[in-house]
Amino acid sequence: MFIHLDLDCFFVSAHRTLDNSLKNIPVAVGGRSNLNIFSSQKEVRKISQNSGAFVSTILTNEGNKTFKDYFVDENGKIRGIITTSSYEARGYGVKTAMSVNEALRLCPSLKMIPPNYPLYHELSQKLFKLLEEEIPLVEQFSIDEFFADLRGYVKEEDIVAFAYKIKNRIEKELKLPISIGIAHSKYLAKLITEYAKPDGIKYIKKEHMQSFIKDIPIEKFPGIGKGYQQRLKGYGIKTLGDIKEKKNLFYSWKKPGIELYNRVCGINDTKIVQQRDKKSIGMGRSFDPIYDRDELIRRVLILSRYLCFIVKKSEVNPLTYAIKIKYESNLKSKNYINVNRIFNESDFKATMKKLFIQNDTHASHGVIQLNLTVSNFSNEKEFTYNIFEYENDLKKEN
Secondary structure, eight states: OEEEEEETTHHHHHHHTTOGGGTTSOEEEEEOOOGGGGSSSOOOOEEOSOOSTTOOSEEOBOTTSOHHHHHBOTTSOBOOEEEEEOHHHHTTTOOTTOBHHHHHHHOTTOEEEOOBHHHHHHHHHHHHHHHHHHOSEEEEEETTEEEEEOTTTSOGGGHHHHHHHHHHHHHHHHOOOEEEEEESSHHHHHHHHTTTOSSOEEEOOHHHHHHHHTTSBGGGSTTOOHHHHHHHHHTTOOBHHHHHTTHHHHHHTHHHHHHHHHHHHTOSOOOOOSSOOOSEEEEEEEEEEEOOHHHHHHHHHHHHHHHHHHHHHHTOOEEEEEEEEEEGGGOEEEEEEEOOSOOOHHHHHHHHHHHHHHHOOOTTSOEEEEEEEEEEEOOTTTOOOOTTTHHHHHHHHO
């Protein structure tokens, strides 16, 4: 059996562990693009050990700032988007990715809190350690989600009691509410967790699973995005029960179709990933339109420096560098370059500056977003670097 654990309203719940006055009232955590990396002011920053939606790579503590200091800009305009809202706030229609302005219109009494990423990461790591003490095979899926394989460790008739034991320990030691789904495969356990919320446990036996999921809309299943939903609906597939009846169709789509079909049907979905290899590392920021190209180049170089630091901490050697430029009026430009060099800050900065200049195809427009990404990490045992630059690159790396 597998369990999926999902912390309820995690960012809000994390703040509630420090402040009891936030309980039972509409609360939301909102985020703004962390532009202080472009500031000349000194600030302590850390590197995240987690990844996922709304999870910052560069950690700073914005949590001590007031609403005015964090959400209101120099022109008096309220900025930011909702990253997490409490169930009390959701009752007013407040949702993730909604603007803070809209959220406050829907719920004038909403308590808006700036993010405290160091706190979230500290609690996430404590929870992971707690789970490792209780369960041999644990996978951290995101900052607030975990899978665990209990096969051969907990008897099926004891599974619900074991889940309550874990849940109670989390509430006692970390003061965090958590929902747990239990099923015979990973992604079905994740689906079932949605029916355990808020702050509950739900177990569906294998023999009852198909009747339970047959009328569930396909958009409820984890991993079926909007594009795939449209594709499936074009074939008349609207529920998870419809998927089960279309095995030949899904298997004709090769790996993606086979994988989705198997997950929905609970087939061969038992792999616990205890360590994930990163496929890419990125750094980006959004801001008000900037027309000054010298300032934009300065920002490209600052983003490059931070990205270099993360790359070195990750101990990887990327061979592909990419840049994406977003302009006002929804114009975009992007490009990449492949290299066969030892990664170093000096060459990377020069390359990204050149990529920006070459691909700034709308020079009369203001830029509102810059994203830098590195990928295609080399395998030390298989890759041969540029022998003519190897010694020089080693010096630059050091």
